[in-house]
Amino acid sequence: MTAAEEAAGEEATGEGGPAGAPGARGAGRRATVTRLALMALPAAFFAVFFAYPVLTIVGRGLRADGSWQWGRAAEVLGDSGLLHVLWFTVWQAAASTALTLLIALPGAYVFARYEFPGKRLLRAVVTVPFVLPTVVVGSAFLALVGRGGLLDDLWGVRLDTSVWAILLAHVFFNYAVVVRTVGGLWGALDPRQEEAARVLGAGRLAAWRRVTLPALAPAVAAAALMVFLFTFTSFGIVQILGGPRFATLEVEIYRQTADFLDLPTAAVLTLLQFAAVLALLGLHAWTVRRRESALKLVDAARTARRPRGAGQWALLWSTLAVIAVLLVLPLAVLVERSFAGPDGHGLVFYRALRAAAGADSTFTVPPLTALWNSLAYAVAATAVAVLVGGLAAAALARRGGGRLVRGFDALLMLPLGVSAVTVGFGFLIALDEPPLNLRASWWLVPLAQALVGVVFVVRTMLPVLRAVDGRLREAAAVLGATPWQVWREVDLPLVRRALLVAAGFAFAVSLGEFGATVFIASPDRPTLPVAVARLLGRAGELNYGQAMALSTILMVVCAAALLALERVRTDRTGEF
């Protein structure tokens, strides 16, 4: 296909395009073929590594003892306790999402538009919570809001076993999701459009509401959707900070699968969670449709400048204050504990970790080994996620396509709405025979981790890809560029930032992933989070201290990796 035909195909399937024009039908078909070709790999990936394992375990549950368990399903659904769980799951997720948006959107603005010293470091720091094992974060939060915690000491306020602790911890985890997904697009929006509106007489608020907000809507919706899904399937945080009185659907599924092995009940609950997630995705698609429009994107480095005037400085400082209290303080508690040895502060626990390398036991994991395992898995998972997610985003970004595309879009989000234990157990029983005997394979872990990474890649890249002005591509095509050249010279430079943001997320997700990994990681290759959990499972000050020290190392590695990614980006500013 020539570039010109490709462009014509795009136009033909585009909304309001001359679909009936002579000769356009063949080109339209070719555009569909291109789209299907792009979708082939992601679709195969999801069919094999997600749909197949999950359906296998759900099917095993629903068809226990050789017959369909419909009676059992009705019994589970009829349980009055379930309604209670479902209600709590939904409302805490909605509240967490609202709170996260409220707190993080100003942060996204500040990171996108203001230039201040230490900005890059801070952007890496706010992503660090994402990689921390929940059991460690729970511990840090208890040190702040629990009994004898900082708030208790200062004002006698205790939030543990209250829903507030859960909500705040959810903000802690998801702050970066909003800052990065929304900020990625915000930074690339041309501020001159809003300025033009103001010159034409619009008030500051009106200009923002009429110009910037509509442009941002898809990214905000995508961020909200992800935060909602993450908190909807929240597990560790609810257990540790809420205590046994609070249970989400995810907690129930985990219990029924991993503790009781009641697969029929787990299968029914999984399907219920599926249904809820699908309903949500439908709602999201309905609100976002037609909101995505071509935008004038510019290099983000050019839009950020030092704050001017009291108002802007106040916004910057209040954002920094929120980050300091909500994100940095809990992290600081962890770091402090990793140094708080039995005889005052020191490196006792770090030395103990180093000594583990020479210890005569299979229990102790040398930290360098765990670090290496984690990094190797994370690099592989990121590569898979970027490849699969990038192709999927490219396919989805092509205009038109109707129901097929929307269905595919929704399918890609499903991994966020499925319990890690379902995926983990599904892998064990589904991928155990040739030609897919991956059970003992090193690749099983990165593939499982990439499932979530792909979601981030698609969600971060799609708003930007869709915002790329189609006329740029057409112009390039008219000038004789091949589709590959068009993509390389037009799309890639514009989405590179989003791509790096997405890669950073995929990397962070993989570094911190624990749920599925614990079921499938081979014991001679424990990751950092698995090693932390192992240490925390034993009594003794030294074990606890080493767990904190290892968590600190995990934090530093994550921040360093994200900073390195940011540096790649800035190497090439001023290109357009």
Added chain:
Amino acid sequence: MSTIRKAVVAAVALAVGGTALAGCSTSGGGAADAKTVKLVSHDSFAISKSVLKEFERRSGYKVQMIKGGDAGKAVNQAVLTKDNPQGDVFFGIDNTLLSRGLDEGLFTPYKAKGLAGVPEQLQLDKAQHRVTPVDYGDTCVNYDKAYFARHHLAPPKSFDDLLKPAYKGLLVTENPATSSPGLAFQLGTVAEYGTKGKGGWQDYWKKLKANGVETVDGWEQAYYERFSGAGGGGGKGDKPLVVSYASSPPAEVMDKKPAPKEAPTGVATGTCFRQIEFAGLLKGAANEKGGKALLDFLISKEFQEDMPLQMFVNPALESAKVPELFTKYGQKIDDPKTVAPDEISKHREQWIKQWSSLVLK
């Protein structure tokens, strides 16, 4: 700038190729290597590298370990994969889960060499030898010695003691639905008070609730966050009583230098529930011969004497020497509670449900 692009393209190509290769190379991995024996266990399994090497040298087998989450999850994984087992030997099924494993037909009978040295009361499947007892341990209420000394109060010794007003609001325990020690403690009360309505275990828990017992989901939170006697966790907890293990006091002392005179925590010996851990040859094992050799090794003196400091459990083999750390800082539990495995299997879910509606609501 094109070099960066090339690097990215190369990395992606490498990843794709690698994925394909890995798929190919492992697809033939089903056939077992007769020189490898695979041990499936839970996350707490540990052994001295030197002891393991010695076994490998003597037997000629290479041991490959496969671990899956905590004890309950590891058993459930074994049940799920029983038609195509992940390994040859499973270690770590305890008496609270034993019936599930036996009913599901996970194991091939094998009488391990040296079983005669293991006390009869640990051999819960002595008719068929589908499983071999390897170790045992107790879950008991631990107390913070400093707290009770400071308050001139005698620590509790029994389940009944825990109901006394003197100990009001001092105990933290774990949810039996989510925590293995939590379940053991609840089963201990079932063994002590029975299942009858009046004076039964449910009555006991009503009273325990009235006496201010606090419940959390996991042992980590109970021990490190709530318990005042734990070395780790910043020592911020304010509950001087916690449901933990009889081996927790020795574990607290383990790495202390210089070694203290006594452990900072003690054990209420009348509140203990005994858990016995078993190993068995998995049905459908690819390397049965190697599996049998490994089972023999698990109750051999070398392994049994190495195990206590690796996993903080007691050896099943009577003649195995227990390390000084255990004898000096641990307490001997003379009369631990037990419930028959098939009783547990039959009623576990029902008991947990009853417990939840009693204590959590």
